[in-house]
Amino acid sequence: MTLEQYANGAIRFDWTNDEVASILSSPFLPLVHTAAQVHAKHHDPSKVQVCSLLSIKTGGCSEDCSYCSQSVHNETDLEVEPLLAKEQVVEAARRAKAGGATRFCMGAAWREVRDNRAFERVLEMVKEVSDMDLEVCCTLGMVTEEQARKLKDAGLYAYNHNIDTSEEFYDSICTTRTFQDRIETLKNIRQAGVTICCGGILGLGESESDRAGMLHQLATLNPHPESVPINTLVPIEGTPLEENAPVSSWDFIRAIATARILMPTSMVRLAAGRMSLNKEAQALAFLAGANSIFAGEKLLTTANPTLDEDAQFFEQLGIHPQVAYEGTQTEPCKKQANA
Numbered sequence: 093m094t095l096e097q098y099a100n101g102a103i104r105f106d107w108t109n110d111e112v113a114s115i116l117s118s119p120f121l122p123l124v125h126t127a128a129q130v131h132a133k134h135h136d137p138s139k140v141q142v143c144s145l146l147s148i149k150t151g152g153c154s155e156d157c158s159y160c161s162q163s164v165h166n167e168t169d170l171e172v173e174p175l176l177a178k179e180q181v182v183e184a185a186r187r188a189k190a191g192g193a194t195r196f197c198m199g200a201a202w203r204e205v206r207d208n209r210a211f212e213r214v215l216e217m218v219k220e221v222s223d224m225d226l227e228v229c230c231t232l233g234m235v236t237e238e239q240a241r242k243l244k245d246a247g248l249y250a251y252n253h254n255i256d257t258s259e260e261f262y263d264s265i266c267t268t269r270t271f272q273d274r275i276e277t278l279k280n281i282r283q284a285g286v287t288i289c290c291g292g293i294l295g296l297g298e299s300e301s302d303r304a305g306m307l308h309q310l311a312t313l314n315p316h317p318e319s320v321p322i323n324t325l326v327p328i329e330g331t332p333l334e335e336n337a338p339v340s341s342w343d344f345i346r347a348i349a350t351a352r353i354l355m356p357t358s359m360v361r362l363a364a365g366r367m368s369l370n371k372e373a374q375a376l377a378f379l380a381g382a383n384s385i386f387a388g389e390k391l392l393t394t395a396n397p398t399l400d401e402d403a404q405f406f407e408q409l410g411i412h413p414q415v416a417y418e419g420t421q422t423e424p425c426k427k428q429a430n431a
């Protein structure tokens with residue numbers, strides 16, 4: 093079996109674990125080359141989606157995710173901040189849009205959404221931001237189908253909920269929920285007709301086979317997640333993973349290329365960890381099929397390249413920011429309603 097057989101960019105949901113492991117471990121340049129071919133079949137390689145991220149409720153989370161600055165189980169020096177006012181969020185979205193972002197993602201350090209005033213406020217935020225013609229995404233922890241429907245009715249385009257790692261390794265990184273809980277939420281989001289943003293993290297101490305397992309899980313979801321963020325661990329002082337060995341750029345690019353081959357039409361996002369990747373490695377990641385980034389100097393609680401730095405970088409590479417909804421598989425509910 094050679095990589096060539098995958099270059100046609102066929103969309104499949106029946107990938108085997110062995111196939112995924114073999115793609116992930118194939119020689120570097122043929123892997124990047126195949127991924128680039130798949131990428132060009134389904135996307136314009138000169139376009140990259142620019143997403144902006146805002147933490148709307150920071151810290152104090154009851155989950156024990158071992159990588160996270162926001163868990164009450166970790167002794168980090170993060171300042172806890174209650175849910176922002178709607179006006180603060182709308183203002184941040186306005187700035188993100190002016191800076192060239194077409195997707196705006198709001199993150200809350202919640203275990204799950206509860207049916208309370210805070211959720212009502214988030215629904216109002218979603219409504220206002222979607223009226224600004226930005227793709228709105230939320231990441232608020234676990235949701236029921238009914239809550240996902242309310243978000244959809246408010247104009248939500250995407251919901252981010254990562255599986256983070258393989259099913260086998262999951263309970264080594266989080267014990268306060270199960271891998272199956274994540275899958276349940278993903279089903280609820282899908283049922284409500286909201287697009288799915290789901291990916292994972294490299295550098296948690298997982299094995300090569302866990303990385304393949306995670307990518308296999310994502311690629312056998314039917315339909316594939318419309319958006320797949322690949323994060324590398326941003327080590328946070330005070331977390332159990334603070335001393336983890338950094339992920340090599342080679343491994344990161346391999347994961348990107350494999351995600352691109354397995355999920356040809358999805359947006360593959362270079363998510364957390366860009367601060368520790370040099371520009372050459374990021375350029376290779378774009379070549380290997382990444383077509384989305386988080387832009388702006390902050391992710392949720394950690395640093396990210398600035399808008400100016402990325403604008404210069406885009407120019408250097410000859411790539412351009414994509415306009416909202418372009419290249420995504422599903423037309424947003426709002427656009428359909430207006431059609």
Ligand code: SAM
Pocket residue numbers: 159160161199200201202203231232233234252253254256291292293323324325326327328364365392
């Ligand atoms: N509380 C919600 C949840 O867990 O789904 C939403 C916010 S959570 C911070 C979103 C995602 O960010 C996590 O699933 C994880 O993949 C990623 N993440 C969090 N901390 C990270 C870190 N230190 N390095 C890399 N990725 C991280």
Ligand code: DTB
Pocket residue numbers: 145161197199231252254291292321322323326363364390391392393394395
């Ligand atoms: C995702 O996969 N990565 C983003 C977004 N989805 C919500 C979050 C990255 C967080 C990195 C650590 C921090 O800034 O706290």
Ligand code: SF4
Pocket residue numbers: 153154155156157160161162163200201202203233
């Ligand atoms: Fe809470 Fe999400 Fe951080 Fe886990 S990753 S501790 S659920 S904010």
